[in-house]
Amino acid sequence: MFxxxxxxxxxxxxxxxxxxxxxxxxxxxxxxxxxQDAHIYKLKNYFGIYKNxxxxxxxxxxxxxxxxxxxxxxxxxxxxxxxxxxxxxxQNRDLVQRTxxxxxxxxxxxxxxxxxxxxxxQTTTNIVSGNHIFIPITDKSEVLRWVKRxxxxxxxxxxxxxEKLYSELMLFCESLPDQEACIFVDQxxxxxxxxxxxxxxxxxxxxxxxxxELKRALIIHKLINHIxxxxxxxxxxxxxxxxxxxxxxxxxxAQKTYTLLQKGFTIEQITTLRRLKESTVFDHIVEIAxxxxxxxxxxxxxxxxxxxxxxxxxxxxxxxxxEIRQALENQYSYFQIRLALAIAKNHRRRDVL
Amino acid sequence: xxxxxxxALQQYYGHAAFREGQKEIxxxxxxxxDVLGILPTGSGKSLCYQLxxxxxxxxxxxxxxxxxxxxxxxxxxxxTGFKQVIAITSFLSKSxxxxxxxxxxxxxxxxxxPEMLQTKQxxxxxxxxxxxxxxxxxxxxxxxxxxxxRPDYLKLHQVVETLNYPTVLALSATATPxxxxxxxxxxxxxxxxxxxxxxxxxxIALSIEKVKNNQEKLHFLIDTLNxxxxxTMIYFSSRMWAEKVTDELCKHLPNLRTxxxxxxxxxADRLLIQQQFMNNQLxxxxxxxxxxMGINKKNIxxxxxxxxxxxxxxxxxxIGRAGRDGKQSVSLLLFAPHDVSIPxxxxxxxxxxxxxxxxxxxxxxxxxxxxxxxxxxKEVLEILQINEIQWRFLSYHFEKHGMIIESxxxxxxxxxxxxxxxxxxxxxxxxxxxxxxxxxxxQWAEGSACRRTSxxxxxxxxxxxxxxxxCDVCDFTFKTWEPSVVEQQHTKSDWRSAFxxxxxxxxxxxxxxxxxxx
Numbered sequence: 001m002f003x004x005x006x007x008x009x010x011x012x013x014x015x016x017x018x019x020x021x022x023x024x025x026x027x028x029x030x031x032x033x034x035x036q037d038a039h040i041y042k043l044k045n046y047f048g049i050y051k052n053x054x055x056x057x058x059x060x061x062x063x064x065x066x067x068x069x070x071x072x073x074x075x076x077x078x079x080x081x082x083x084x085x086x087x088x089x090x091q092n093r094d095l096v097q098r099t100x101x102x103x104x105x106x107x108x109x110x111x112x113x114x115x116x117x118x119x120x121x122q123t124t125t126n127i128v129s130g131n132h133i134f135i136p137i138t139d140k141s142e143v144l145r146w147v148k149r150x151x152x153x154x155x156x157x158x159x160x161x162x163e164k165l166y167s168e169l170m171l172f173c174e175s176l177p178d179q180e181a182c183i184f185v186d187q188x189x190x191x192x193x194x195x196x197x198x199x200x201x202x203x204x205x206x207x208x209x210x211x212x213e214l215k216r217a218l219i220i221h222k223l224i225n226h227i228x229x230x231x232x233x234x235x236x237x238x239x240x241x242x243x244x245x246x247x248x249x250x251x252x253x254a255q256k257t258y259t260l261l262q263k264g265f266t267i268e269q270i271t272t273l274r275r276l277k278e279s280t281v282f283d284h285i286v287e288i289a290x291x292x293x294x295x296x297x298x299x300x301x302x303x304x305x306x307x308x309x310x311x312x313x314x315x316x317x318x319x320x321x322x323e324i325r326q327a328l329e330n331q332y333s334y335f336q337i338r339l340a341l342a343i344a345k346n347h348r349r350r351d352v353l
Numbered sequence: 354x355x356x357x358x359x360x361a362l363q364q365y366y367g368h369a370a371f372r373e374g375q376k377e378i379x380x381x382x383x384x385x386x387d388v389l390g391i392l393p394t395g396s397g398k399s400l401c402y403q404l405x406x407x408x409x410x411x412x413x414x415x416x417x418x419x420x421x422x423x424x425x426x427x428x429x430x431x432x433t434g435f436k437q438v439i440a441i442t443s444f445l446s447k448s449x450x451x452x453x454x455x456x457x458x459x460x461x462x463x464x465x466x467p468e469m470l471q472t473k474q475x476x477x478x479x480x481x482x483x484x485x486x487x488x489x490x491x492x493x494x495x496x497x498x499x500x501x502x503r504p505d506y507l508k509l510h511q512v513v514e515t516l517n518y519p520t521v522l523a524l525s526a527t528a529t530p531x532x533x534x535x536x537x538x539x540x541x542x543x544x545x546x547x548x549x550x551x552x553x554x555x556x557i558a559l560s561i562e563k564v565k566n567n568q569e570k571l572h573f574l575i576d577t578l579n580x581x582x583x584x585t586m587i588y589f590s591s592r593m594w595a596e597k598v599t600d601e602l603c604k605h606l607p608n609l610r611t612x613x614x615x616x617x618x619x620x621a622d623r624l625l626i627q628q629q630f631m632n633n634q635l636x637x638x639x640x641x642x643x644x645x646m647g648i649n650k651k652n653i654x655x656x657x658x659x660x661x662x663x664x665x666x667x668x669x670x671x672i673g674r675a676g677r678d679g680k681q682s683v684s685l686l687l688f689a690p691h692d693v694s695i696p697x698x699x700x701x702x703x704x705x706x707x708x709x710x711x712x713x714x715x716x717x718x719x720x721x722x723x724x725x726x727x728x729x730x731k732e733v734l735e736i737l738q739i740n741e742i743q744w745r746f747l748s749y750h751f752e753k754h755g756m757i758i759e760s761x762x763x764x765x766x767x768x769x770x771x772x773x774x775x776x777x778x779x780x781x782x783x784x785x786x787x788x789x790x791x792x793x794x795x796q797w798a799e800g801s802a803c804r805r806t807s808x809x810x811x812x813x814x815x816x817x818x819x820x821x822x823x824c825d826v827c828d829f830t831f832k833t834w835e836p837s838v839v840e841q842q843h844t845k846s847d848w849r850s851a852f853x854x855x856x857x858x859x860x861x862x863x864x865x866x867x868x869x870x871x
């Protein structure tokens with residue numbers, strides 16, 4: 001699964017970005033560049049689905065794909081998907097095209113939801129069994145605090161909560177393929193039973209470690225979907241993510257810039273106020289434009305400029321900034337071109353809607 | 354006071370009596386005497402400062418070389434309800450660290466790494482709160498001749514002085530008489546009271562199995578574990594071997610629950626394996642030396658060394674994890690003719706090679722010439738592709754010789770040439786010393802004398818009388834050993850019933866629910 005997914009991503013960026021951009025994408029690096037790429041190349045479902053990935057794992061995957069003839073090295077850290085690779089993707093259409101991942105929307109919530117759920121189950125099952133001494137399976141203080149708060153509020157009705165959670169999760173598990181339901185249950189820690197580690201899951205289900213990582217992310221994405229679509233407002237599960245979902249997905253720094261923009265500050269003022277480089281604020285604006293179609297952009301790029309840029313983009317069949325800029329005789333800045341591309345994405349999105 | 358101590362032990366730990374040495378050490382510490390305590394692994398060293406932490410007025414500061422150990426102890430204490438404990442490590446997030454520093458006086462037990470103690474901010478903060486006891490855990494790290502020398506330990510006497518001489522408690526499980534003397538001298542605590550207890554554990558039988566190669570080691574393991582499926586730890590020198598043997602054991606002994614553990618795994622997964630083992634969900638853990646620190650599983654019946662360690666001290670420490678419940682346990686060393694090459698490579702990797710020194714010098718020269726400071730340790734490791742132990746060694750000596758002062762690089766070609774020559778001499782002496790330590794272990798393994806008497810002869814004159822078997826030379830064979838076997842919990846294989854059980858929705862659990870009024 002992991003290899004196919006990397007192959008699919010590389011296919012989409014079509015040599016216009018380096019392999020490292022895919023690495024950052026999977027890791028969910030919250031930089032303007034990564035977020036923009038995710039939107040532009042329609043890879044946002046894969047954003048942040050493998051947060052623990054490291055360079056070594058990623059490189060050995062690229063090496064394996066190359067060895068099997070699915071990839072060839074391109075110039076300066078890019079990779080070309082070979083015909084054999086494309087056929088491989090075609091054969092696995094179901095997996096790669098209708099991907100059930102929702103990285104951009106869920107990856108941030110997913111990790112915390114999982115940890116809250118794991119710790120909540122560990123805590124309640126232990127306490128209901130009369131055991132108050134156990135080592136929590138996560139040491140993230142935000143998760144510990146959250147579970148502690150819930151526990152304090154509901155001390156008197158833990159068995160009822162547990163029963164409710166059980167029936168809600170049972171309903172969710174029944175909607176999963178058998179293997180995913182097994183993995184979901186195996187990773188849980190209860191009273192006198194610690195959950196299986198990634199390495200143990202990999203061994204038990206005869207999967208590569210990378211696939212276990214992805215399957216676990218996938219299950220949680222499905223769970224969030226389930227919570228949003230199937231769960232009732234009186235259910236317990238929605239409570240686990242209620243405070244986590246944000247309207248837009250922005251980097252923290254871009255969020256600050258966004259607030260200032262909404263208050264009417266200019267780029268110059270923001271640069272001085274926040275002691276940032278101008279280019280950083282530019283990055284923020286592009287990032288905001290990608291997620292908020294209502295952002296007024298006339299101050300930065302004219303309607304005419306946008307038309308020109310998009311026309312050239314269509315003609316050249318590229319979204320490489322350098323080529324676009326040269327074709328337009330350098331009359332527009334990179335910032336303006338990026339902004340125009342961001343707007344185009346949003347329009348397309350609006351058309352679809 | 355004796356009565357009070359026993360009362361406190363009962364109240365906080367639920368134990369009726371102290372183990373050998375604990376009470377004597379705690380009494381002296383509470384009386385304000387500096388103490389050197391040498392207690393065997395598994396005898397409850399940490400109680401010697403954890404109990405005083407609940408009884409003295411100020412805080413107890415513990416210097417420990419292992420972050421994982423500190424975090425383990427912190428977690429265990431918090432789990433049992435002692436919340437005034439904190440491990441100040443590089444793992445703390447910036448905001449948490451700030452919060453902790455702000456309210457440091459709230460803690461009764463503060464763990465720090467020796468490196469952390471070199472930061473001015475922390476020292477200033479520590480000076481502002483009352484520190485009653487200064488604990489040096491794993492004190493052998495202070496000695497050049499200890500098996501895990503940590504240069505930063507040499508600066509500890511300055512910290513004691515800065516903190517206005519709190520009571521000092523130095524603890525170790527493995528220190529030869531020379532190392533003990535060195536600890537006292539380096540800490541500049543001449544009047545230290547020594548509490549030295551014999552390191553041999555009378556319920557652990559020692560055995561060595563000589564084989565031809567790794568394949569035979571594996572066969573022997575499979576045979577042995579087939580007959581004795583009790584809680585077992587198997588030590589390896591490499592992560593790869595730990596994984597590989599886990600694979601083989603799972604294949605050949607599918608009823609045995611085996612998993613591996615090493616430093617390459619994520620924190621969360623490591624915790625799961627550790628707790629599964631503690632909880633008897635696992636029978637066998639194949640691990641590197643990263644495992645075991647702070648593990649107080651009582652019923653480990655067998656500790657195997659698949660590879661030879663680098664010296665006797667770590668061997669003794671590792672086999673000491675067996676049989677903490679006092680029942681008959683066994684340590685097994687699998688030994689093949691060419692095994693010595695692995696610890697040799699390990700020793701080499703612990704000291705910088707001449708080529709590496711050149712690379713480092715080149716790097717420092719460039720930084721100095723362009724007026725740049727030394728980057729932080731993490732960055733140095735990444736740029737120079739040098740391991741942590743090597744860099745710790747080098748940076749200590751660079752600082753000692755005034756070549757680097759507070760991240761400023763004071764480059765001078767001629768002076769540096771001289772200094773480098775003397776550093777290289779130190780490296781030579783140290784690698785010869787380590788080589789000699791390895792030889793000691795080899796001689797012991799190849800010898801034909803009683804394993805027990807000969808192993809501990811480096812540390813003490815006599816050994817206690819074993820409670821059961823002694824060693825393979827005297828009386829032990831696997832044929833005569835009959836360990837008690839832990840009953841396996843049966844886990845259900847289909848996820849529906851497994852989930853139902855876990856969430857306590859099965860019928861069995863209904864009766865077990867304690868009433869709320871109890």
